[in-house]
Amino acid sequence: MRVELAPIAPELLLVGAGIAVLLGGVLARRADPLAHLAVSLAGVAGAAAASVMLWSREGATALAGAVAVDRFGVVARLVLLGVAALALLLAHHTLARDGELRPEVPALILFATAGMTLLAVSADLVTTFVALEVLSLSLYVLTGSSRRLVSLEGAMKYFLLGAFSTAFFLYGVAMAYGATGTTSLGGIAHALAGRTETPALALVAMALLAVGFGFKVSAAPFHMWTPDAYQGAPTAVTAFMSAGTKVAAFAALLRVLDVALQPLGWDWGPVVAGLAAVSVVVGSVLAIAQTDVKRMLAYSSVAHAGFVLIGATAPGAPGIDAALFYLLAYALMIVGAFGVVSLVSQGERGTSLEDHAGLYRRSPVLAGLFALFLLSLAGIPPTAGFIAKVSVFRAAVEAGHWWLALVGVLASVVAAFAYIRLMVLMYMREPVGHREPDPSPVPRLVLAIPAAGTLLLGVLPGLVTDVLGKAAVLRW
Amino acid sequence: MIRLPLVLLFSAALFSIGVYGVLARRNAVMVLMAIELMLNAVNVNLVGFSQLWRDLAGQVFALFVIAVAAAEVGIGLAIVLLIYRNRETIDLSEVSLLKW
Numbered sequence: 001m002r003v004e005l006a007p008i009a010p011e012l013l014l015v016g017a018g019i020a021v022l023l024g025g026v027l028a029r030r031a032d033p034l035a036h037l038a039v040s041l042a043g044v045a046g047a048a049a050a051s052v053m054l055w056s057r058e059g060a061t062a063l064a065g066a067v068a069v070d071r072f073g074v075v076a077r078l079v080l081l082g083v084a085a086l087a088l089l090l091a092h093h094t095l096a097r098d099g100e101l102r103p104e105v106p107a108l109i110l111f112a113t114a115g116m117t118l119l120a121v122s123a124d125l126v127t128t129f130v131a132l133e134v135l136s137l138s139l140y141v142l143t144g145s146s147r148r149l150v151s152l153e154g155a156m157k158y159f160l161l162g163a164f165s166t167a168f169f170l171y172g173v174a175m176a177y178g179a180t181g182t183t184s185l186g187g188i189a190h191a192l193a194g195r196t197e198t199p200a201l202a203l204v205a206m207a208l209l210a211v212g213f214g215f216k217v218s219a220a221p222f223h224m225w226t227p228d229a230y231q232g233a234p235t236a237v238t239a240f241m242s243a244g245t246k247v248a249a250f251a252a253l254l255r256v257l258d259v260a261l262q263p264l265g266w267d268w269g270p271v272v273a274g275l276a277a278v279s280v281v282v283g284s285v286l287a288i289a290q291t292d293v294k295r296m297l298a299y300s301s302v303a304h305a306g307f308v309l310i311g312a313t314a315p316g317a318p319g320i321d322a323a324l325f326y327l328l329a330y331a332l333m334i335v336g337a338f339g340v341v342s343l344v345s346q347g348e349r350g351t352s353l354e355d356h357a358g359l360y361r362r363s364p365v366l367a368g369l370f371a372l373f374l375l376s377l378a379g380i381p382p383t384a385g386f387i388a389k390v391s392v393f394r395a396a397v398e399a400g401h402w403w404l405a406l407v408g409v410l411a412s413v414v415a416a417f418a419y420i421r422l423m424v425l426m427y428m429r430e431p432v433g434h435r436e437p438d439p440s441p442v443p444r445l446v447l448a449i450p451a452a453g454t455l456l457l458g459v460l461p462g463l464v465t466d467v468l469g470k471a472a473v474l475r476w
Numbered sequence: 477m478i479r480l481p482l483v484l485l486f487s488a489a490l491f492s493i494g495v496y497g498v499l500a501r502r503n504a505v506m507v508l509m510a511i512e513l514m515l516n517a518v519n520v521n522l523v524g525f526s527q528l529w530r531d532l533a534g535q536v537f538a539l540f541v542i543a544v545a546a547a548e549v550g551i552g553l554a555i556v557l558l559i560y561r562n563r564e565t566i567d568l569s570e571v572s573l574l575k576w
Contacts, residue, residue: 126537133544140551149562153571156555160507160568163548164498167514170541171491174521174534181529183537 007054007062007069007121010047010077011114017043018110025103033101037092040106044085044113051077051117060475061123065184068123068255070475075324075468076120076251079331080244084113086335087240089446094236094342097438100146108145109240112138116248123476125173125183125260128252132169132216135248136162139241143233150348154232161215161225169212175205176260185260186476192263206261210271213256216249219275219309220282223302227290230298235345238294239338242301243331250308250327254320257312259476265315273313277407279306284415293341294351296418297334300377303415304330310408311392314399321472322395328464329376329384329457336450337373340366343438343447350435356422358431365444366437367426369451374419376454379412384457483524491517504556504566508549515545 005012020043021036051074059069067073088106095101115135122128140162144155177183179201180191192202214222230238261268283303290296308330311322343366344359345351360367376385389412393405457464490513497510519538526534560566 126540130540130544133548137547137551140555144555144558147558149559152555152559152562156504156559156568156571159552159555160498160504160511163508163511163552164514166548167491167494167511167518170515170518171521173537174518174525177522177534177537178525178528181525181531183533 004062007067009050011118013046014043014110014114018107021103021107036103036106040088044081048081066124066127067121068475071471072474073121075471077117079247079328080116083243083331090339091236093443098347108138108142116244119248120251123185142237143229146234151232154229158225158229165212165215168208172205172208175201188260189262213253217305218302219305220279220302227295227298231294235342239335243335247327259474272309273404276306276309280408280411284411287418292352307392310396310404313401314395317472318395322391324468325391326388329388332450332453333373333376339447340370354432357425357429359426361431363437369447371423372451378416378419382458384454387461480528487517487520502568508552
């Protein structure tokens with residue numbers, strides 16, 4: 001049997017670059033960290049090129065049904081690789097500044113990225129499980145990588161709740177296997193289709209998988225680890241995991257819902273709608289109560305998980321299209337927002353709301369960038385966040401869930417208060433204390449990339465709608 | 477041959493004991509062990525279903541779960557050890573700098 005490796009070439013390149021960086025760290029102890037960064041970025045670029053090559057070879061599945069080869073996978077991978085490149089650059093700068101840069105950090109970011117991209121293309125629940133663990137195990141270590149107590153505590157909470165949720169996910173997989181006799185997404189759909197009554201085991205499986213994915217995408221009420229892990233992790237790592245985990249886990253969730261459980265659409269529809277409503281409300285309301293910017297952004301990410309779920313309630317291509325656009329916009333703005341925080345703060349200090357007071361006086365560029373990302377998170381035009389919100393609401397209304405769109409609009413109004421309060425602090429208050437933000441120009445240039453993306457998608461969304469429309473079909 | 481309902485009941489009981497342990501125990505190592513119980517409940521289930529369908533995929537999956545669980549425990553114990561060196565305690569209710 002001939003084994004085709006092209007469909008997983010991006011993952012192989014990422015893991016290869018990660019191993020090269022690790023070995024380099026051991027063999028050449030005095031090597032310049034810039035060399036590690038160069039190897040990592042080369043790996044990411046190679047993986048991106050390998051993904052683009054898969055665009056034209058849309059087929060069913062490869063490697064004995066383990067991974068899907070489709071355009072949805074290509075787009076999701078490219079978003080993830082972009083996030084990884086930005087995170088590598090930010091982590092290199094901020095961790096070197098704080099004296100915490102070790103070769104393990106870029107290597108673990110590469111391994112986590114490989115897990116994320118594999119998760120986004122998995123066509124079998126075994127692949128989903130292995131990819132989920134590759135990504136989670138790397139992120140547990142990255143969260144605790146600074147060895148400060150806050151960081152370790154965040155890592156422990158993230159680890160315990162993550163492992164707990166993995167057990168629920170696995171129990172769900174076992175139930176799906178029991179109900180259908182297969183773990184491949186297409187096989188499960190085939191076995192469930194055309195039955196007049198749904199087997200109870202399949203419903204149990206659906207509920208348990210929803211719990212497992214709910215933890216990973218940090219949808220309320222499974223979001224408890226999110227603020228602790230996001231606050232504890234070094235800020236550049238937070239930028240990476242907030243964007244990457246969400247994009248990858250949602251890609252896998254969409255595959256499970258729209259392929260494997262597609263025959264149970266009437267059963268999971270209300271579950272997803274309920275999770276979405278609870279997430280947007282809980283995330284938006286608790287974001288207001290925060291005094292720490294990283295925690296506020298963490299609760300905002302819970303709310304954003306809810307918005308993506310609102311899009312996912314629409315079955316089929318329109319829902320996938322809307323969710324994919326939302327994930328792209330969300331990845332740009334959350335990486336940017338945490339990137340700004342990583343420059344304003346230093347280590348674990350300087351992340352409170354007070355520390356951002358008068359930011360405009362100290363660094364107009366950072367204040368301007370942060371304001372743009374916050375406006376986009378709030379969903380105010382002309383930013384990507386606005387178009388993204390409109391598209392998920394439209395998908396939900398067209399699918400008949402107008403009440404869900406209403407809850408979403410109300411929650412965004414509530415959440416806007418948290419973002420605008422921070423902007424008022426930055427622009428209209430005098431600075432408190434003597435902390436100066438990081439003065440170096442290179443990370444500002446890096447942050448200009450997501451900023452340009454946020455603006456461009458907000459003004460000319462037509463640039464990507466064509467590509468996303470072609471990518472909104474899942475193959476199995 | 478053990479009948480399938482017995483296997484499923486046993487696995488459900490094991491899983492529930494694990495969930496109880498995670499929620500009720502305050503010692504981080506005990507919580508880790510409870511998570512292991514939950515993963516092993518999954519393995520029992522997978523092997524039972526594999527017998528039901530006369531299909532080896534379930535048993536192979538159980539091997540995957542065992543391997544990944546080992547990696548997970550390795551990382552979990554490393555984190556617990558680092559916290560112990562910092563704080564001289566692994567009581568979860570005492571490790572709480574991060575709130576709300």
